[in-house]
Amino acid sequence: MCLRNLLRRRLRTSLCIFGIALATIFIIAIGSTTSNYTKVIREMNIFFSEQIVVVAEGSLVVQAFPVVGGHIPENVIDRVTQVEGVKTAVPMVVRFGYQVESVIQLVPTNVSIGVPPGNWSTLVGETPLKPGGQWPTSMLDKNEVVVGPSLARQLNIALGSKITMGKRNLTVTGILDTRSAILSRAIILPIQLAQHLFYGHTMWINMIIIELEATEAREGVAKRIEEEILGLKALTAQERNEIIEPLLSDIDTWTIGLSSVLYLLSMVLVMMVAMINISERRRDFATLDAIGTPKRTMFRMVVTETAFIGLIGSLTGIFLGSIAAIFIVSVYTEIPLALFFTDLLNFVPPLFMVTILISTVIVSAIAGIISAIATLRMNVAEMLRAEY
Numbered sequence: 001m002c003l004r005n006l007l008r009r010r011l012r013t014s015l016c017i018f019g020i021a022l023a024t025i026f027i028i029a030i031g032s033t034t035s036n037y038t039k040v041i042r043e044m045n046i047f048f049s050e051q052i053v054v055v056a057e058g059s060l061v062v063q064a065f066p067v068v069g070g071h072i073p074e075n076v077i078d079r080v081t082q083v084e085g086v087k088t089a090v091p092m093v094v095r096f097g098y099q100v101e102s103v104i105q106l107v108p109t110n111v112s113i114g115v116p117p118g119n120w121s122t123l124v125g126e127t128p129l130k131p132g133g134q135w136p137t138s139m140l141d142k143n144e145v146v147v148g149p150s151l152a153r154q155l156n157i158a159l160g161s162k163i164t165m166g167k168r169n170l171t172v173t174g175i176l177d178t179r180s181a182i183l184s185r186a187i188i189l190p191i192q193l194a195q196h197l198f199y200g201h202t203m204w205i206n207m208i209i210i211e212l213e214a215t216e217a218r219e220g221v222a223k224r225i226e227e228e229i230l231g232l233k234a235l236t237a238q239e240r241n242e243i244i245e246p247l248l249s250d251i252d253t254w255t256i257g258l259s260s261v262l263y264l265l266s267m268v269l270v271m272m273v274a275m276i277n278i279s280e281r282r283r284d285f286a287t288l289d290a291i292g293t294p295k296r297t298m299f300r301m302v303v304t305e306t307a308f309i310g311l312i313g314s315l316t317g318i319f320l321g322s323i324a325a326i327f328i329v330s331v332y333t334e335i336p337l338a339l340f341f342t343d344l345l346n347f348v349p350p351l352f353m354v355t356i357l358i359s360t361v362i363v364s365a366i367a368g369i370i371s372a373i374a375t376l377r378m379n380v381a382e383m384l385r386a387e388y
Contacts, residue, residue, distance in 0.1 A: 016273040017313040020360060023262040024317020027356055029324040032348045034255050036329070038248045039181065047123070047182070049237045052210035052222050054080065054089075057233050059206070063240050065094050065111070071204040072232070079229055080208055085221040087213050090115070090122045091205040093194040110151060112165070112187045114194025122209055124176065127183060132159050133174030136190050143193065146174040150184035166197050179346075210234070266313075266360065267367045270306050274371035303368035310364025314357045322348045 047064040055061055059069025072091075080089045093114035115123050117138040129135070129146065136144035147157060152175045155163065161172045165187070176183050195202045212221055222234035325348055326341065 013273070013309065016269055016309055017316065019269045020266050020310060020313025020364070021317035021320065023266045024314050024356060024360060025321040025324055027259050027262055028318055028321025028348065028353075029328060030258060031255055031356075032322070032325040032352065033328055034251055035352075036181075036347060038251055048209050052212070052218055052225070052234050052236055053240065054208040054210060054225060054232050054234045055206065057231050059233065061233075061235060061240055065096075066206055067096055069206065071199075071206050072208065074203055074205050076229065076232070077205075077208065080210065080225060080232075083221065083225050083228055085213050085217075085224065086210055088211040090119045090209045090211075091191060092123070092207045092209060093191055093198060093205050094207060095194075095198050110148075110185045110187055111182060112189065112194065112197075114189055114191035114198075116191050120188070122211075123188065124178075124183060127176055127178045127180070129174040130177045136173055136188075136193075138190055138192075140190070140192050140196070143168055143170045144173045145170045145187055145189040145193075146176060147172055147188075148176050148180075148184040148186045149178065151187065168193075168197060263359065263363050266310075267363045270309055270364045271367035271371055273309070274302060274306050274368055299369075299372045302372035303365050306368030306371070307361050307365040310361045311357075313364075314360035317360075318353050318356060322353070 053061065053064055054072075055066045056070035056072050059066040061067070061069075074091060077089050077091055080086060095112045096110075113123060117136065120135055130149075133146070135146060136142065145163070147163075151157065152172075155161075157163065157172050157175070159172060159175065162169050163172065164170070170189070176186070176188075178184060189197075191205070192202055195204065210221065210225070212218060218236045222236055222239075225232060225234040322344060326344060329347070
């Protein structure tokens with residue numbers, strides 16, 4: 001009966017479903033893209049969490065990596081290692097979005113990281129290489145690199161494949177076995193090779209990872225580094241987090257606010273349609289009441305209709321919103337859309353979809369409850385007199 005009632009005014013019902021679907025599309029598309037954006041940034045803080053990251057003064061650091069800023073002379077490493085409390089100092093060179101080419105394709109989005117051979121675990125921890133892979137040697141003329149699995153899928157890279165960075169042809173000797181968003185798009189290479197690619201010489205680095213003596217407090221060592229060596233900024237994990245966390249909190253708040261507004265608009269839309277439908281069916285409801293139909297039955301009828309509209313609209317919106325989300329990211333990153341389809345449920349998690357589905361149905365049901373209350377308050381005698 002509820003379905004038949006909705007089909008009486010198919011255009012109106014369709015427009016209402018379309019409105020809910022449109023709101024859901026925005027919630028899914030914006031919510032999933034921003035949540036993945038903040039997830040990637042927060043994931044950066046996992047790197048070097050127990051260590052100190054040293055960068056040049058004035059550098060913009062996002063969690064653990066400098067994205068904008070100056071360079072550090074490589075010979076500073078010797079001075080850093082002499083600071084009290086420093087156990088080891090590992091230099092690195094990081095470049096985001098460095099142009100990489102294969103024979104037929106450009107890879108515009110990546111992070112290239114130069115690490116001294118033998119210190120790979122400082123960056124990747126326990127992350128293994130896929131079977132058959134090996135880490136690059138320290139020989140500069142070998143031009144060997146390790147790439148992340150996302151880049152490997154995008155370029156159809158296998159062990160022994162060639163990619164081009166700058167004017168160098170590089171041989172892929174390993175592919176990381178990881179789901180980390182950063183490492184999946186990473187190109188890891190010996191630090192001297194990275195320096196030649198990025199700077200043309202081996203005089204500069206842009207970050208140093210400090211491992212501490214077991215008994216030393218990170219804050220104290222960081223302070224000593226900044227006091228003893230001018231031009232450096234030593235950041236603990238807490239300090240790095242404080243830099244970007246306010247921005248991430250603002251993004252989360254903005255996403256929640258936008259979703260709330262869209263839910264409210266959906267509820268108003270459903271309520272308006274329900275009120276119009278009830279107004280057109282006053283005679284039916286009055287007749288049902290006159291013959292003794294329980295009011296709770298009519299109440300359930302209205303609520304079921306609105307919940308059904310919310311269900312259809314949200315299912316449509318979730319499907320289209322998921323496609324819109326990966327399309328937006330594909331356009332923004334220039335990563336082929338097909339790569340996101342294979343990993344859709346990781347980009348738009350099923351729990352997120354179910355949450356949106358349930359929330360939309362509940363909001364629609366609330367709209368139906370408000371409309372049903374008006375139905376139960378009508379004067380049956382006056383209604384029948386007016387209609388008949």
